[in-house]
Amino acid sequence: MTRAIVLHPDDNVATLIDAGSGGASAELTGERGGMIELRADIPYGHKCAVSEIRTGDDVLKYGQVIGRATADIAVGDHVHIHNVEALRARGDR
Numbered sequence: 820m821t822r823a824i825v826l827h828p829d830d831n832v833a834t835l836i837d838a839g840s841g842g843a844s845a846e847l848t849g850e851r852g853g854m855i856e857l858r859a860d861i862p863y864g865h866k867c868a869v870s871e872i873r874t875g876d877d878v879l880k881y882g883q884v885i886g887r888a889t890a891d892i893a894v895g896d897h898v899h900i901h902n903v904e905a906l907r908a909r910g911d912r
Contacts, residue, residue, distance in 0.1 A: 820844060825851040825869060827882035832866040832898050834880070839867070845895075858895040866898040878903050 821839035825832075828850045839845055839857045847853050851869060861867055866880065872892040877884045886903040896902070 820846055821857065822846050822848060823855075823867060823869075824849040826880060829882045830879045831868060831870045831872055831876075832878060832880050833869050834866055835861050835863055838863045855895045858893060859897045861897045868892045868894050868896050868898050870894060872898070 821835060821837045821843055823833035823835045823845045825847055826849055833847055839861045841857055841859045843857050844854050845857050845867065847855065847869060855869060857867060871894060872878060872888045874888055874891050876888045878886040878888060878898060884906060886905050888902060889904050890902045892898055892902055
C-alpha cells in the first residue's frame with residue numbers, strides 16, 4: 820500500500836512516501852488520516868491532492884501557499900508542474 824503524509828491540517832496536498840500507481844489506495848498519515856484512491860502513477864516524494872482544488876486556488880503544503888492551480892485537480896490527482904504554477908521566489912508575492 821502507498822503511504823502519503825499530510826504535514827499541516829490546512830494542507831490540500833499530501834506527499835507520497837512510497838511511489839503510487841493509478842487506481843491504488845493511499846493511506847494518509849500525519850495531520851489527516853484516511854484513504855484516497857490515486858488517479859495516476861505518482862513518484863515517491865511527489866504530491867497528490869487530498870481535497871478538490873479548483874483552477875486558481877492556492878495549493879497548500881506546510882500550511883503555506885506553495886503554488887496556484889492552473890487546472891482543476893481532483894482528489895487523488897498528481898499535483899506537480901503540469902497543473903500548478905509555483906509562486907515561491909518570484910518576487911511578485
